[in-house]
Amino acid sequence: MSNVKVRASALERYVVSRLREKGFAVVRAPASGSKRKDPIPDVIAMKDGVILLIEVKSKQTEGTIYVRKEQALGIMEFARKSGGELFLCVRFPNEIRFVEFSKLRKTEGGNYAIDVEVAKSGLTLNDLVRYVESKRSIGLDKFIR
Amino acid sequence: MSNVKVRASALERYVVSRLREKGFAVVRAPASGSKRKDPIPDVIAMKDGVILLIEVKSKQTEGTIYVRKEQALGIMEFARKSGGELFLCVRFPNEIRFVEFSKLRKTEGGNYAIDVEVAKSGLTLNDLVRYVESKRSIGLDKFIR
Numbered sequence: 001m002s003n004v005k006v007r008a009s010a011l012e013r014y015v016v017s018r019l020r021e022k023g024f025a026v027v028r029a030p031a032s033g034s035k036r037k038d039p040i041p042d043v044i045a046m047k048d049g050v051i052l053l054i055e056v057k058s059k060q061t062e063g064t065i066y067v068r069k070e071q072a073l074g075i076m077e078f079a080r081k082s083g084g085e086l087f088l089c090v091r092f093p094n095e096i097r098f099v100e101f102s103k104l105r106k107t108e109g110g111n112y113a114i115d116v117e118v119a120k121s122g123l124t125l126n127d128l129v130r131y132v133e134s135k136r137s138i139g140l141d142k143f144i145r
Numbered sequence: 146m147s148n149v150k151v152r153a154s155a156l157e158r159y160v161v162s163r164l165r166e167k168g169f170a171v172v173r174a175p176a177s178g179s180k181r182k183d184p185i186p187d188v189i190a191m192k193d194g195v196i197l198l199i200e201v202k203s204k205q206t207e208g209t210i211y212v213r214k215e216q217a218l219g220i221m222e223f224a225r226k227s228g229g230e231l232f233l234c235v236r237f238p239n240e241i242r243f244v245e246f247s248k249l250r251k252t253e254g255g256n257y258a259i260d261v262e263v264a265k266s267g268l269t270l271n272d273l274v275r276y277v278e279s280k281r282s283i284g285l286d287k288f289i290r
Contacts, residue, residue: 025226025227030172044189046196046227046228047226047227047228051191079170081169081191084191084194
């Protein structure tokens with residue numbers, strides 16, 4: 001396994017473990033990576049009916065983070081069907097951030113990209129958990145009303 | 146791999162494939178089976194925010210289907226956290242049925258069991274899909290109101 005895959009895998013396990021601690025039901029996609037014909041986001045985390053789909057990226061190339069076209073289209077389609085919300089998880093030296101996938105831009109080649117500076121403005125893990133909990137309360141309010 | 150595991154795996158793949166055809170975002174749990182410390186249902190299928198968690202059973206013992214205590218408690222906990230609905234998928238010679246997990250009874254030893262005759266009254270795959278679609282419309286109604 002390449003170093004990049006090892007790093008991505010360790011980051012995945014870290015994200016899974018932290019979200020479990022926060023009360024999420026979490027599953028890592030089997031055989032994650034670019035070889036699947038039917039791409040699935042690396043991590044699926046659910047809490048009280050809210051679905052988070054998380055693609056994990058530990059590799060950065062010259063200040064930009066790329067997701068290959070086939071993978072990006074596949075996981076966007078998966079997110080659309082599921083009704084869940086798709087995030088890109090990016091690791092920086094001292095923190096990890098979760099960026100809404102819709103903030104990525106499409107490159108001329110059809111790949112998806114985001115600049116590191118933009119990714120840094122993403123949510124922390126605690127922000128993400130609070131976001132899910134706020135969605136959940138809105139759901140409850142609707143139900144009670 | 147034992148014959149039982151091979152049969153269960155083929156049934157899992159069949160269920161995954163049929164639900165994908167019906168427009169679900171589907172993932173098989175990695176390393177499914179009884180060896181996990183943190184049991185996860187065999188199949189997770191999502192559509193428009195509705196979460197189905199499916200435990201697949203191809204083995205029957207003298208007219209009764211059993212789910213071991215640790216596995217049953219683990220997947221019930223997973224379902225509770227996720228806000229999804231847990232079903233047992235049972236294969237009969239000419240059909241498969243989906244039974245709400247709450248219909249299983251607890252045995253004296255703490256395992257969970259359901260008689261084949263009761264399981265036969267479960268939902269067909271098409272019933273299950275219709276059920277999910279009806280839940281989804283209720284959600285939309287609430288939203289529009």
